[in-house]
Amino acid sequence: MPELPEVETVRRGLAARVSGASVAAVEVLHPRSVRRHVAGPEDFIARLVDRRFGVPERRGKYLWLPLDSGEALVAHLGMSGQFRIFDRAEDSDLGPHVRVRILLASGADMRFLDQRTFGGLAVDSVDARGVPTSVQHIALDPFDAEYDRDQAVARVRGRRTELKRALLDQQVVSGIGNIYADEALWRARLNFARPTDALTRAQGRLILDAAREVMAEALQLGGTSFDALYVKVNGESGYFERSLDAYGREGEPCARCGTLIRRVGFMNRSSFFCPRCQPTPRRRPSSP
DNA sequence: CGGAGCTCCTGGGGGC
DNA sequence: TGCCCCCAGGAGCTCC
Numbered sequence: 001m002p003e004l005p006e007v008e009t010v011r012r013g014l015a016a017r018v019s020g021a022s023v024a025a026v027e028v029l030h031p032r033s034v035r036r037h038v039a040g041p042e043d044f045i046a047r048l049v050d051r052r053f054g055v056p057e058r059r060g061k062y063l064w065l066p067l068d069s070g071e072a073l074v075a076h077l078g079m080s081g082q083f084r085i086f087d088r089a090e091d092s093d094l095g096p097h098v099r100v101r102i103l104l105a106s107g108a109d110m111r112f113l114d115q116r117t118f119g120g121l122a123v124d125s126v127d128a129r130g131v132p133t134s135v136q137h138i139a140l141d142p143f144d145a146e147y148d149r150d151q152a153v154a155r156v157r158g159r160r161t162e163l164k165r166a167l168l169d170q171q172v173v174s175g176i177g178n179i180y181a182d183e184a185l186w187r188a189r190l191n192f193a194r195p196t197d198a199l200t201r202a203q204g205r206l207i208l209d210a211a212r213e214v215m216a217e218a219l220q221l222g223g224t225s226f227d228a229l230y231v232k233v234n235g236e237s238g239y240f241e242r243s244l245d246a247y248g249r250e251g252e253p254c255a256r257c258g259t260l261i262r263r264v265g266f267m268n269r270s271s272f273f274c275p276r277c278q279p280t281p282r283r284r285p286s287s288p
Numbered sequence: 289c290g291g292a293g294c295t296c297c298t299g300g301g302g303g304c
Numbered sequence: 305t306g307c308c309c310c311c312a313g314g315a316g317c318t319c320c
Contacts, residue, residue, distance in 0.1 A: 117297055
């Protein structure tokens with residue numbers, strides 16, 4: 001489940017390995033992985049071959065490599081996307097999940113793998129600030145130099161929904177997925193179902209600062225890896241999983257109060273929380 | 289037009 | 305042992 005820390009870990013890996021590299025050839029092994037490139041796989045390939053990559057950038061869970069053509073190669077990892085870089089292309093034993101291969105002029109082999117194909121690549125135009133068209137609707141993430149926390153708080157409080165829904169809405173604040181939403185809520189001692197329009201400004205700041213903090217700590221450890229579905233560009237795992245306080249800890253004692261962590265369904269996914277530290281709100285989002 | 293539900297996808301794992 | 309079904313969930317899309 002790549003969220004901001006995992007995507008940033010990948011971005012750093014790509015920055016170290018492919019910044020300034022030129023594309024020699026591209027193979028699209030699964031068309032679904034380039035479905036966001038509406039002009040089709042052939043056009044996708046043509047816009048990459050002989051182009052040179054700049055330094056990769058990221059907003060929220062999107063990352064992109066600027067091209068010397070003025071466009072950008074945009075990537076979203078979805079649920080199971082990975083980039084792997086090999087020094088030399090080896091045609092044998094590609095494995096079942098390699099979806100796109102980008103062979104570099106240096107001889108290196110840059111592979112996009114994606115078991116569930118929720119992720120994908122596209123070549124996209126960029127605006128004057130270098131942001132791809134397909135990323136412009138995404139809110140700034142908490143690590144963006146232009147991020148304004150109080151504006152993000154205002155967006156959360158302006159919604160009429162439940163707090164976790166707002167945290168997961170990439171147009172409110174980007175980069176937060178199910179794991180870090182639960183972790184931030186646990187740290188802020190707020191229940192996922194808290195109505196956003198009843199949240200105080202202080203609570204809004206608390207939850208957004210907690211999200212930023214937990215993602216910063218995860219990034220230090222190279223992100224969260226549950227299994228081989230998320231690895232860095234060199235194939236190594238991150239170590240944040242052992243630091244999680246709520247996510248995946250159903251039935252284990254809360255690190256603050258010892259109450260057993262509960263899991264409930266919410267938005268077609270699981271939410272983990274401490275029923276004592278994060279009590280369920282009495283009323284549903286306010287109604288007339 | 290904001291909010292909420294649906295849908296895409298595959299492999300691992302649990303249950304029987 | 306084998307098979308079936310559920311589950312993981314990001315985000316675009318559709319409907320209300």
